Amino acid sequence: MAAQISRVNSVAFLRSGTRNVSTTLPALYAAGQKTKPSLARPNQKNIVLVDAVRTPFLLSGTNYAKLMPHDLARNALLGLVQKTGFPKELVEYIAFGTVIQEVKTSNVAREAALGAGFSEKTPAHTVTMACISSNQAMSTCIGYMQSGVYDVCVAGGVEFMSDVPIRHSRKMRSVMLKANKAKTVGQRLSLLSQLDLKALIPELPAVAEFSTGETMGHSADRLAASFNISRKDQDAFALRSHQFAHDAAEKGLLSDIIPYQVPGQDKPITCDNGIRVSAPEQLQKLKPAFIKPHGTVTAANASFLTDGASACLMMTEDKAKQLGLKPKAYLRDFVYVSQDPKDQLLLGPAYATPRVLEKAGLGMNDIDVWEVHEAFAAQILANLSAMDSDWFCKTYMGRSGKVGAPDMSKFNLWGGSLSIGHPFGATGVRLAIHAANRLIHEDGKYACIAACAAGGQGVGMIIERHPDGKL
Numbered sequence: 001m002a003a004q005i006s007r008v009n010s011v012a013f014l015r016s017g018t019r020n021v022s023t024t025l026p027a028l029y030a031a032g033q034k035t036k037p038s039l040a041r042p043n044q045k046n047i048v049l050v051d052a053v054r055t056p057f058l059l060s061g062t063n064y065a066k067l068m069p070h071d072l073a074r075n076a077l078l079g080l081v082q083k084t085g086f087p088k089e090l091v092e093y094i095a096f097g098t099v100i101q102e103v104k105t106s107n108v109a110r111e112a113a114l115g116a117g118f119s120e121k122t123p124a125h126t127v128t129m130a131c132i133s134s135n136q137a138m139s140t141c142i143g144y145m146q147s148g149v150y151d152v153c154v155a156g157g158v159e160f161m162s163d164v165p166i167r168h169s170r171k172m173r174s175v176m177l178k179a180n181k182a183k184t185v186g187q188r189l190s191l192l193s194q195l196d197l198k199a200l201i202p203e204l205p206a207v208a209e210f211s212t213g214e215t216m217g218h219s220a221d222r223l224a225a226s227f228n229i230s231r232k233d234q235d236a237f238a239l240r241s242h243q244f245a246h247d248a249a250e251k252g253l254l255s256d257i258i259p260y261q262v263p264g265q266d267k268p269i270t271c272d273n274g275i276r277v278s279a280p281e282q283l284q285k286l287k288p289a290f291i292k293p294h295g296t297v298t299a300a301n302a303s304f305l306t307d308g309a310s311a312c313l314m315m316t317e318d319k320a321k322q323l324g325l326k327p328k329a330y331l332r333d334f335v336y337v338s339q340d341p342k343d344q345l346l347l348g349p350a351y352a353t354p355r356v357l358e359k360a361g362l363g364m365n366d367i368d369v370w371e372v373h374e375a376f377a378a379q380i381l382a383n384l385s386a387m388d389s390d391w392f393c394k395t396y397m398g399r400s401g402k403v404g405a406p407d408m409s410k411f412n413l414w415g416g417s418l419s420i421g422h423p424f425g426a427t428g429v430r431l432a433i434h435a436a437n438r439l440i441h442e443d444g445k446y447a448c449i450a451a452c453a454a455g456g457q458g459v460g461m462i463i464e465r466h467p468d469g470k471l
Contacts, residue, residue, distance in 0.1 A: 034445055035366050039332045039464050045316050047142050048327035048466060050086070052312030052433035053079040053258045057272045057421030060161035060305040063262055069098065069160040070105045072260075072309035073112030076156055076426075079258030080311045081116070088117060090323075092150040094124035095140050096311075097133025097157035098425035100164050100205060101126075108158060128425070130454035131373060132336075132348075133157050134310060135428035135461065139334050141314050151319040156311030159423035164205050171199040209454060212342045216375065216454070217290035219345045221297045224378035226343075227385045231296040234377035235283040238301040238418050241374055245275045245415020253414055253441065255471060256310075256433045274304055274421045301377040301418070308423035310430050326468040329436035329447075333360040334461040341456035344396075346379040348458015349450035350386040354403045356448065356460030368444025370406045371435040373427055373451030374416035383452075406448075414438065427451065432463065439465040 040046060055072050058064050064072065073096060081088055096109035105111040109124035118124075129136040134157030141153035168176065175191050182188045208215045224234065248254055249271060259268040278300070288295035289302065320327050337351040349372055357363065374380050386392045388405040397403075414434055417427060428451065435447035449461040 035362055039360055045146055047145050047331045048315060048317050048320050049329045049331055049432060049436055050313040050315060050320060050325055050327045051084050052256055052310060052429050053083050054256050054310035054426060054430055055260050055308050056257055056269045057306050057308035057423060059274050060307050062273060063269055064307040065162040069102050069158050070108050070111040070115060072160060073108055073158040074115040075260050076309040076311040077112055077116035080313055084313055086313055089119055091118060091122055091152055091154050093144060093153045094122060095137040095155050096126050097137040098126055099128055099130055099133055099159060103165060131424050132428055132451050132453040132459040133425040135459045138428060142331055145316055152315040154311055154313055156429055157425035158309035159425040160307050161305040162307050167203045169199050169201055169203060209341055217297055217302060220376040220378045221291040221295040223346055223382045224296050227382045229378050229381045233381060234296055234301040235280060237377040237381060241416050241418040242275055242277050244413055245419035246277050248414035272420050275419045297376055297378055303375055303417045303422040306421035306423045308421060308426050310426040312429050312433060326470060327466045328469040329466050330464040332462040332464050335359060336459050338457045345456050346375060346452045347383055347386060348452035350383045352458045352460030353448060353450050356462055360462045362446060364404045366446050367448045368410060369435050369438045369447035370411040371431045371447060371449045372412060373431060374418040375452055377418060379452060435463055437471060440469050440471050
């Protein structure tokens, strides 16, 4: 497939879509004529996003290093209650996403909820769907509310990469389990004699596909080569992300962040610590991180391992009105997609975007705000190229012609995962609240959220600005 994809002529688009994009935030966008004035449907409940919060997203191994995942998730829940003033006892269900689970708190949603003081009678579950886990938590709650099971839910996600589980080798685990059942010292010594030095080597976790054995970084490098995406274009997009995130933070636009006072530290943490605006010359000095020495994916144009948590308050619009709340957005349509986990691992947004737009009855020009997960700069640029290619859309997506690329003047204007960070289980909620807040800030109507995920999966979501929404 790689040889075929290389036929996509994306160079001109990449140049106009990355290097020439202004790094200043736009003036307020006046929403123009839309295909649909609203996405409300007869006899279907309106589900609203009241608000959402997140801890500061930090590089793994930094200020959160001595915590546990449920600590971050608990803080997100407490921050959500504090910001919204919403009574804990009115929350009927909690769903959280996570990817690399701490074995002591495998249902981290339940442990975090109990730790945050939610009622022991409030059920909670944890879901995993790689980088779109908190999207899945949100859509699970939407399903519960649409079907009338609940009226008020909290969805969120957490990831803690500072202390991931490291296992003994399989042979060592087998011997340890058998030794636990051994009845005599002789039996235990006999089992220990079966071990060699190789059995003592631990199994370290890797962000790799089980089905292919390939890491995401290798896949991103191959994707870049297939779509003729240069190192220069990748670095330029990464720099754009960091510049936008820096500008948004300086202007106080990242209002979803709630401070976290880490026990034993002098000051509360109030901001993300991975945002770094560097000169292009500095980025050029970095060596390839995955395919050496000729790869183009580096530490600068790839998202970094991140610790963080997020949480959002969702409910039916009728319930929000009953309680006198002013939601920020309607949560409208969503779709999940999956494709070849080897050659199309990171192309979820290209497949999900047209499908969710069609489901909503919208076109590309109806979207005022784009929030797309940035796993790698190469992944973003490859998805944009795929959507803008007649050949790719006809050959692989079975469409009559190209989908078209998003308007870059509306694309990830407050930065993205490359700069803000990417706690796997928490990013989906971050995308949703940035989309909602940007719709209000930029005076838009509709936002599209898209993300790729391990396993060749992806998500597309549409949210609509609520008339009562305020920053």
